[in-house]
Amino acid sequence: MRVERTQILIIGAGPSGAVAAGMLRQRGYDVMIVEKQTFPRFSIGESLLPQCMTFIEEAGMLQAVVQEGFQFKNGAAFARGNHYTEFDFREKFTSGWGTTYQVQRARFDHVLALEAQKQGADLRFEHEVLAVDFADERPRIQITSSDTQEYTVECDFVLDASGYGRVLARLLNLEYPSNFPVRGALFTHITDQIQLANPLFDRQKIRISVHPQHQDVWYWTIPFSNGRCSQGVVASADFLKCIEGNETQQLRTLVQQEPGLSHLLEHAVWDTPARSIIGYSANVKSLHGKGFALLGNAGEFLDPVFSSGVTIALKSAHLASQCLDRHLKGSTVDWESDYAMPLKRGVDTFRVFVEGWYSGQFQDVVFHPNPSPQIKSMISSILAGYAWDIKNPYVEQPQRRLTTLAQVSRQGTTH
Ligand code: FAD
Incomplete structure (x- = not known):
């Protein structure tokens, strides 16, 4: 079998993989990214948080993201019955970015991946990791692609950014159950026409609405800059099972049950079939091992309610790139205290707030x-x-x- 060599192999070209690639290319390392799909491809997770702009900027990708004309975002709005609250992120305790974007992930992820490629990363779409071998001095990764035969990549280090693919967690038996109950989400993109229902509606904020009877059932409305929005609902898997119909019918039924949201969307055009994802919360026994580290959703994923997924993914890329830089320069890196623990600090903050929600x-x-x-x-x-x-x-x-x-x-x- 053909053997290729690189310094750093990144599995997955989602946000964590692309941004890590950018950060490592800026430090001069050889980076290969293998991505199972071809981009643009749909992904859920459209509401960014201002903190992640810091990492996009650090990876040298800010201008490309800004030029895309995504929906500007400055905060979050919450609605429950007659109660309505807004948080303006510019009025925050911590200094740094106070605004960000609401993005169609197909485009956003593609932009980041192409930026990594422009910076010199060897980006390979439709190349999928099949097997890994960390027994020897250097990791050996077996890859298959649509246009070539299987081949092996020998590298100094592997960053697993495979998201829900959870490549190393599966292959190295690192899976660990999340302590969150099994929840699911139904979602689609619609032509929202919200301005006809409420001309004062603020498109610069994600809106989170709470179900009138079930406080653990909530909806996201994420407006885009093109008159469309991402509309979704989250509930326990058991609750969703009891709603009749296909995914689009289930989603529309649940939207009807929340009067405020149903009013906002009364002129919406539901032109795209809904999708679902069930049991997305996941964890691992360890975020690192000899020759590898796990980034973003390939490690732990909590819950979508505070839109923290991409931000955690990019923070992991930032921390791992710093550690890897030191590691490849010959310094001793304690991946637990230098990578896993600092990352978990923020994840655990979000965890408390998610549980509290x-x-x-x-x-x-x-x-x-x-x-x-x-x-x-x-x-x-x-x-x-x-x-x-x-x-x-x-x-x-x-x-x-x-x-x-x-x-x-x-x-x-x-x-
Ligand atoms: P991903 O974006 O999943 O990218 C992983 C990539 O790896 C994929 O492109 C995949 O094709 C590739 N891959 C997988 N297996 C292989 C393989 N074997 N070989 C090669 N490549 C492979 N986050 C937010 O920030 N805001 C939100 O509003 C938000 N809403 C969400 C709503 C729901 C219902 C859910 C479930 C999640 C939401 N998230 C949100 C979380 C967000 O989707 C993820 O946290 C984010 O996409 C993680 O990025 P990543 O780079 O780690 O992985």
């Missing part, structure tokens, strides 16, 4: 009618993706702070 604790905070501006700015920081800023008390001690805040909110007093 489904328990209702964080919803009480969000819908508090009279929040303190200072506390709101700290919460806004986390919602903007600054979940690693330990100067923020809600990052430093997320569980204790959120529990206290929720108690105060439930008493109905000012925070």
Whole structure:
């Protein structure tokens, strides 16, 4: 079998793989990216957080993203019954980017991948990793492609950015169950015509709506810059099973059940069949091993409610590139303390807020009618993706702070 050589092999050209490739090319390393699909391809996860702009900029891809004309985003809006709250990310505790974009992922991911290629990464679409061998000094990865025979790549290090493909977790028996219950999502893109229902609707924010009877069922509405939006709903797998019809009918039935959302979408044109994804939360026993590290969704994925997926994926690319740079220069890298633990710090912040969302604790905070501006700015920081800023008390001690805040909110007093 043909054997090729590179310094760094990246599995998957999604956001974590492409951005890691950019960061490593800037440091002069040889990078090969093998991507199972051909781009552009559909992916879910369209609402970015301002924190991820830092990493796009660091990878030298900012201008290409800005030029795409994606929908500008400056915050998040939450609706539950008659309660409505907005968070403006520019009014946040942590310094840094306060705005970002709502993106069609097919285009966004393609732009990032092409930027990595322009920077010199050897990008191979329709090349799929089949098997891996980490027994020897250098990793050996077996790849198949549509146009060539199977071949082997020998490299110094592998970054697994295969997302839901979870290549190394599967092949190296690293899978570990998530402690979140099995939830599912139904989603599609529609021509929303929201301005006909509400001319004042703010397209610069993702809107999260809560089901009137079931607080753990929620909807996202992510407007794009072309008059269309991504519309989705999340619920437990058991709840979704009880809704009749195909995926589009199920989604439309659930939208009808939320009066505020149903009103907003009353003129929408449902022109694209809905899709579903069930049981997306996942974890691993370890984010690294001899000769490899896991990035983004190939490691842990929590939950979509705060749009944290791409931001965590890009943060992992940033941390792993730094570690890998030191490793390849001959320094000793402790991947647990230098990569996994710093990454988990922010993931664990999001985890507390996600758990609080489904328990209702964080919803009480969000819908508090009279929040303190200072506390709101700290919460806004986390919602903007600054979940690693330990100067923020809600990052430093997320569980204790959120529990206290929720108690105060439930008493109905000012925070
Ligand atoms: P991916 O984007 O999944 O990319 C992985 C790539 O690897 C794919 O292109 C795949 O084809 C390739 N691959 C897989 N297997 C192989 C193989 N064997 N060989 C070669 N290539 C392979 N995140 C947000 O930030 N905002 C949101 O609004 C948001 N909404 C979401 C809604 C839902 C319902 C869900 C489930 C997730 C959502 N997410 C959101 C999360 C987001 O989708 C992911 O976190 C993000 O795409 C992770 O990026 P990644 O680069 O790690 O992986």
